[in-house]
Amino acid sequence: MADLSKSGNNSEILEWTENPSSFALFSDTLTALPSPDPGLKNSRVKSKPGFISRIRNLTHDTYEVVVEYENDGDSFGFRAGQYAVLRHKDIKKPRSYSLAKAPEAERPFELTFFIRYVPGGEFTTWLTAADRTGEPLTVSGPMGKFLLDGSTDPILGIAGGSGMSAIHSILEYAAHAKLPRDAYYIYSARSQRDLYCQKELEVLARNWHPDYKLHFIPTLSREPAKSKWRGVRGRGTNHVRDVLIKQGILDVSKARAYFCGPPAMIDDGIEILLAANMPKHHIAYDKFEDMSSPAPVIDNTKCVLCDECLMVKPQPTCIVDVSKLNRGSDGTMVGYERVVPAVSSPLYYNTLFIDEHECIRCYACVEACPTQAISPANNRNPKTLRATTTDVTD
Ligand SMILES: Cc1cc2nc3c(=O)[nH]c(=O)nc-3n(C[C@H](O)[C@H](O)[C@H](O)COP(=O)(O)OP(=O)(O)OC[C@H]3O[C@@H](n4cnc5c(N)ncnc54)[C@H](O)[C@@H]3O)c2cc1C
Ligand code: SF4
Ligand code: SF4
Secondary structure (H helix, E strand, O other): OHHHHOOOOHHHHHHHHOOHHHHOOOOHHHHOOOOOOHHHOOOOOEEEEEEEEEEEEOOOOEEEEEEEEOOOOOOOOOOOOOEEEEEOOOOOOOEEEEOOOOHHHOOOOEEEEEEEOOOOOHHHHHHHHOOOOOOEEEEEEEEOOOOOOOOOOOEEEEEEHHHHHHHHHHHHHHHHOOOOOOEEEEEEEOOHHHOOOHHHHHHHHHOOOOOOOEEEEEEEOOOOOOOOOOOEEOOHHHHHHHHHHOOOOOOHHHOEEEEEEOHHHHHHHHHHHHHOOOOHHHEEEEEOOOOOOOOOEEOOOOOOOOOHHHHHOOOOOOEEEEEEEEEOOOOOEEEEEEOOOOOOOOOOOOEEEEOOOOOOOOOHHHHHOOOOOEEHHHOOOOOOOHHHOOOOOO
């Protein structure tokens, strides 16, 4: 039985571990590897039990949340710009959050997040409804390839809302490493009451490489006209276009852009930078997608069954190996049957499928796939599948 867990058969382990009586059939080696989420065994995603050790207001709707995780001898080991997934027992699905500090600036076994309250949002409503200090959480990660490039080109950071987190982490890393490069950080907020991390960024600017400069430029889009705000008004992306680019302050064709935050702001900014001749490969972004975004879909004609997506998935059953995809008379997908060892035929999967009800839109699989087989753009049938899904494990 254990041989079936060869690469590519992750979900077989899931099937068996979900059933304690069958789990006993596995060797002691597996039972000796306790994990807060058995479904993530054999994964590159580390999953650690922890708890909220501190939480404080950064603004009226944004919180700094510090999670302390268990010291099991294996550090979380993230890089600046990456994100993690937080899971609480009372919340149906985990949520993704960028790591807000550079690894060098974190205390041992702590991870810091900047989390913004979303009205009606399940996780953030729970988080902010009471003092959650001490609440147990599972933290999984690190994830993402939103990492600083190795060049000495100027950095152009553009963030909005809680997108401050990943850009702050990257700039904190750059300041610690004394990287020999200039940086412009445009932070978009609505009004003064939405600004935070001002002092922290001043400290980073003071600690920057002495021959280079970090320019931090907050912009306010909805600040009352009569207020005493003397800084930039309007959208951050407009400031990039109308001031940095048009006034020749930054030659974006030789800079590297890092966007983080709302998808609409990022799409807007990318358009501006491409029009100003920034090479496409100089643009990196971390979009804060949510469940309103389309789930990615696997194009199985491009899939080479390398397992990379299975190794990074944060949810045990967001990507499943299926023995059969059921289609309706019009050819659209209406359900699937999962591979179960010794039950399904064929024994080895040949088709991977993303269950949009389990997918949390982290896009880790999209980044991991070496053949570009996974993309939200493949999703031509974003309607619900749950009602018609035939899952032989149910
Ligand atoms: C890679 C990644 C990194 C992220 N990092 C951060 C971070 O550092 N800080 C942070 O605060 N968030 C971050 N997010 C967003 C976060 O994962 C959640 O989507 C967000 O906190 C909302 O969760 P919720 O459970 O409160 O809302 P949900 O219950 O998931 O959503 C409730 C409703 O609100 C809508 N909604 C959800 N989010 C938003 C939104 N942002 N704006 C408008 N409508 C929304 C949904 O479409 C839904 O209709 C990140 C997302 C991704 C994919
Ligand atoms: S985006 Fe991919 S890896 Fe992330 S939850 Fe969805 S299917 Fe899983
Ligand atoms: S979808 Fe991509 S990452 Fe996943 S197994 Fe296929 S080729 Fe590998």
